[in-house]
Amino acid sequence: MKKLKHIGTLTAIAGLALFLTGCVQRTKSGKPYGVIYDYLAVPTQHIMNWLANLLGGSYGWAIIAVTFIIRMVLLPMMIEQSRKATVQQEKMAYIKPQLTEIQKRQKNATTNDEKAAVSQQMMALYRDNGISMTGGMGCLPILIQFPIFAALYAAIQYSPELASGTHSLFMGFSLGQPNLFLAALSFLVYLLQGWLGTLGIPAEQKKSMMSMMIVSPLMIFFISFRAPAGLGLYFFVGGIFACIQTLIIYWYRPRIRASVEAEMKKNPPKVVLPPEPAKAASSATTQTVAQEHLSNRKRNAGKQQHHHN
Structure with missing residues (x-):
């Protein structure tokens, strides 16, 4: 490059x-x-x-x-x-160690999203270290x-x-x-x-x-x-x-x-940090929010049933 x-x-x-x-x-x-x-x-x-x-x-x-x-x-x-x-x-x-790892990830990237994420990571590495x-x-x-x-x-x-x-x-x-x-x-x-x-x-x-x-x-x-x-x-x-x-x-x-x-x-x-953990964290957060939303729906349904009885 x-x-x-x-x-x-x-x-x-x-x-x-x-x-x-x-x-x-x-x-x-x-x-x-x-x-x-x-x-x-x-x-x-x-x-x-x-x-x-x-x-x-x-x-x-x-x-x-x-x-x-x-x-x-x-x-x-x-x-x-x-x-x-x-x-x-x-x-x-x-x-150099971080740069080598990012270059390997860049070489193995297959989708446009993966390539863009690795490019942003490389730019961040340069920028954050002046x-x-x-x-x-x-x-x-x-x-x-x-x-x-x-x-x-x-x-x-x-x-x-x-x-x-x-x-x-x-x-x-x-x-x-x-x-x-x-x-x-x-x-x-x-x-x-x-x-x-x-x-x-x-x-x-x-x-x-x-x-x-x-x-x-x-x-x-x-x-x-x-x-x-x-x-x-x-x-x-x-x-x-x-x-x-x-x-x-x-x-x-x-x-x-x-x-x-x-x-x-x-x-x-x-x-x-590599983009994968960030994605994993994002997925975990999304899953947690979904579980909380489902739990709230169950509680609301229980309250409505109790009120009806």
Whole structure:
């Protein structure tokens, strides 16, 4: 279930990214225009041109500088989101026995009522123990990167400077053309970041993260392979920052684990009762009410007969 949720999230991200990159239109003469190009790409091109002039005319270093600035601005927010996700992972270990039992019941459920009851029980387990169904990973950092991604894509794709061979060369390859080597580097660095994210967590949680470790780098590889190499350079440098962010969380994980352990000792995990006893109790209550009603009817009938005599 979690794997499907992660894959669905990645699919939505990829779809929105492709939508943003496809918002640039062209006139009959080939000149780009549109909201994305006019308000995002053009200002980004001006920034890149300014940075390139400061860095000896190198647009490769300009892209690296832009990536560095963006990642440094987003780093505190990304670390905080990763910290929240780590807290959620540590809390999950404490409700694992109950969660396993509910998952077994969910697998064996046959009727819609049984499935609905088990789903409500699972939601109650998460809610009562302060655990997010999404794992604590907010969407804000991802949403912030969408316009940045669209701006860089359009700026690199339609940059006159990068279209010319003289200005677009960086480390021997053209930033304006797709490059398999940079796409492979982007794939490897995000694969490394995914592996670093599994350090220090239980083996069971590692299994649930395997799909993300593969799917996310593959998605970045295919986007980088089809896009100009300048965007692949952005992904590669961004992946290095992602690795640094993951290592920071790894170093802080023992403190997070100790904090969660102290919290759980103070407020032990709440046990969510299965729906069957509730149904049984409801049936018993119904039966008791019915018996009392029948008894009252007998007493009333006896009174009426005595009064008649």
